Amino acid sequence: MKKSNSLAVVGAQWGDEGKGKVIDYLASVADVVARFQGGNNAGHTVVYGANIFKLHHVPSGILNAGTLCLLGNGMVVDPLVLVEELAELQKRGIDTSNLRISGKAHLNMAYHKDLDEANEKLLGEKKIGTTGRGIGPAYADKIMRRGIRAIDMTAYERFRERLAGILPLQNRFLKEIYDHAGYDLDELAELYRPALEKLGPMVADSSQLLVENLNGGKKVLFEGAQGALLDIDHGTYPYVTSSSTVAAAAATGNGIGPQHISQALGVIKAYTTRVGEGPFPTEDHTEAGDQLRERGNEYGTTTGRPRRCGWFDGVIARYAAMVNGLTGLAVTKLDVLSGMDEVNMAVSYRCGEEVINNFPLSIEELKECEPVYRSFPGWDEDISRARRLEDLPAAARNFLDAIEESVGIKIELVSVGPDRSQTIICKGSNLESWIASGQQKKS
Ligand code: GDP
Ligand code: IMO
């Protein structure tokens, strides 16, 4: 069998690593970009020139005309939000006719959002700090085998019938546990009718489409949302999202075989951030943390919440490399570190008397871990115009070398600013060859 020309791009921290920027950059040489998990909890920002796009469902490849964009079966899709997202893109002159939605993707409905918010309220101090978008309840319904799927959007009567089947139960939860008025079937079904009319024609067998493209040698990008430490299995459970965010999920979340995922690029910031609750060993409550937030503009794309900030954590990076099987790293936001007196990196954790190099299994142990830092001299130069590694000051290169050494994976891309153009592709990397083969094909 011919080797697939695909690349999974996944978050290697707690989300917001800059996946949208990296995907948009690589999409210029890709034929297909497919999301495989999550929903509109994701906020992926793409910047080129004066244009800023914030994408939630839609793959970041949409801004490259002619790229087939797929919402895979592993996603949960909010029809009302997706319609708005598409309208906004169209208003700004973006062609969205190349978007297809897997008929097997699940629908994230109004009551899921209510249940999410109500559940968080009920948890009080123990809340997860979700994005409030209904993600957990939508995945719960999928696993409980009572969800409504995207294929049901293609026929209003079938959609209404499915809704009639599930609504009495959801209303009981809402009314009896969460003190919510609940929904009227007719009103709710009608609320969705216009969205169904718009989205129904986009529903497709995306797995079939993908396999045809992969077998035809087309270049496919799999766009991850969230990050390894938010993965339902491998993340800091229960402070995680409700889907599999790792590279292997690109197979199950798109209905293709694992042999089609030939490379996995882990996107990782040159420091660390997290939104929501849960342990974060390198979180910095001093001035350095505030500096990172302000310089890096670390406020949520989806919720506007200030992100918690701290230094690069080599322990979680190694762990993310392991659970994803990363073949390369894309280090983003290196420019944000310019002007810091010194930059730090956690190389291991001190847990009581012990020093550990591997990410602990229990969250209780993780909460007790103190990072063991290695310090590096900072640099003052503005590096946002660097386009080759040689353009970077020695101190910045030194820090990148230390990241490579700590993670044991080659850095293939370095991002030095939010704009598409502010990107360094490392010479001799697999990514460079991947891009070059796409350029040949497209030219
Ligand atoms: P995603 O969820 O992984 O796609 O990341 P977000 O878009 O939520 O957050 C990353 C933020 O950093 C966005 O505002 C990007 O425009 C911005 N960004 C991405 N790469 C860089 C970079 O190298 N430098 C700077 N300064 N900003 C960047
Ligand atoms: P992108 O794709 C950062 C976090 C929430 C919360 C937890 C559970 O932009 O990187 P959920 O709403 O999914 O049930 O929330 O996961 N979270 C994210 N944090 N970036 C994201 O997406 C996130 N999506 C969810 O803050 O801690």
Ligand code: MG
């Ligand atoms: Mg984001």
